[in-house]
Amino acid sequence: MNLLNSTYSDSFSQSEPTLRATPQKKQVISVPVNKPVEHLVCFSHLRWNFVYQRPQHLLSRASQHWQIWFIEEPIYGSETRMDCCAVNDRLTVVVPHLPHGTRPDEAIYHQRTMVDQFLAQQNIHEFIAWYYTPMALAFSEHLTPRLTVYDCMDELSAFQGAPPSLLRQEEILLKRADLVFTGGFSLYEAKQSRHESVFAFPSSIDHKHFCQARQSMAEPADLSGIPSPRIGFSGVIDERLNLTLLNELADRRPDWQFVLLGPVVKIDPNTLPRKANIHYLGMKAYDDLPGYFSHWDVAMMPFAINEATRYISPTKTPEYLAAGLPVVSTPIRDVVRTYGEWAQVFITDSAFTFEQAIEKALRSRRLDAWTAVDTYLLGNTWDHTWSAMQRIMQSRLAVVTDQ
Structure with missing residues (x-):
């Protein structure tokens, strides 16, 4: 195991065309294995415009290396659509909207369809998948990222209102992930026996x-x-x-x-x-x-x-x-x-x-x-933490590309 001692605004401007949840035939796209990875797609339970914390610190820095697409949990309103808001030219917040009363199984179908349409629209084929919530696997498990990272910043299953299926979804994510980062040493100790590549990256500082x-x-x-x-x-x-x-x-x-x-x-x-x-x-x-x-x-x-x-x-x-x-x-x-x-x-x-x-x-x-x-x-700034994470990711990308 590895241990590194570095240690809500619900309103977004419609800067992209509305993406409608309609059935799509799966397209098989041939992409050269050695094509460089230019995108990072993040699935988050936290909203970008909420408390500024770990996801914002890390992904703002990640945008120096990759184009970042930060996909949030859905907002429930009157229609089905996907909104995009550019934080800057390298980082975009993507927000699904679903009608009130949408059943859970329908919500998964709509999110899966919207994500597929969004990736196709943005011509995103080679990408890194970065997860903050295992629950996002319900609509993204069919994707084939070059690299999958689980940044486990909290033990979400212990939080009030956690869905009963969260632990099962996390087990699936741990099997799919290439790398697991943890938001503290206690989390590292809890996850280290469940994955072969776990790295501790505790809270850092600006x-x-x-x-x-x-x-x-x-x-x-x-x-x-x-x-x-x-x-x-x-x-x-x-x-x-x-x-x-x-x-x-x-x-x-x-x-x-x-x-x-x-x-x-x-x-x-x-x-x-x-x-x-x-x-x-x-x-x-x-x-x-x-x-x-x-x-x-x-x-x-x-x-x-x-x-x-x-x-x-x-x-x-x-x-x-x-x-x-x-x-x-x-x-x-x-x-x-x-x-x-x-x-x-x-x-x-x-x-x-x-x-x-x-x-x-x-x-x-x-x-x-x-x-x-x-x-x-x-010695434990967010810059240092991201630099260490990025080196690990680039090293693993080189390995999976050669496979």
Whole structure:
């Protein structure tokens, strides 16, 4: 096995003709085996215009090597069509639309037909298939990519609302994939016995972007009226957060302000703790995050310890650290093993000890003591991670081309 220690907008412009789901005869196209691969087709359960995270970081960089087609899950509305929106001249988001009430089997048929029509329309024959969700195999298993990559960024089967067939579909994907990348070391350990070419690529960092927060930046308007000290969290607010812990902390320290950035997903917003010192500011653009981080005192990661967090490797850990923020976290395995020995990271598991850790973090924020942190972060950037992935993919492409 291999281990590399580098570690929603539903509205898209119609920039391509509507693709109608009509039966098509399968065409057999002869393509020279040695023709270069110029396209990468990604099947994702996440939307490109949602939280900017691993898929955006990696595929933006991949677009320097291949033309990227990012195919999302369908949006349900009034008609069947496929919309395209160019992010730039090298990366296009592709969104299927299906009518409300479409049966699951019909949805698979329509997506398969639309994908086939789209690939034919764009003259895409030699390509890399990149999967973020095994469920996409239901409508893409008939395709014959030159290389298949499964970038397993989360254990999706453990998430709330996961389809019962996900594990079975993942088993099929693991048999088809040439390469498996994992979003953390715990995921690597869970997958390494199930595939012969598994590589760990934990959460990386856009260091230059988040390091801006160490300088004086303009204070965001919705933050300016919140007094200090400010303890912040940025990310998706869902079943992975320990809301009971957050509620207890707010009760214990009414003089502290808890600021949360991010969308509320899969949970009822009415279940969120509501206190005068808890502030939900909503989802923010990726470019705006350093401005918020610059005006926080401590970053927190109050994750629940459950099946949904068993394999996570939070991207926010290195982002907070690059911003010069001490981090207080519950004992997420990949956080403990990677950052647990650092003086700037505090690991704790109860409201009382979380409070104590925040107090220590508020007293110990010294940017002059972060040399080792910065050395690590600079060696684990998204640029480095993508470069390593790309080398592995090119090497495997050479092998499958010769076969």
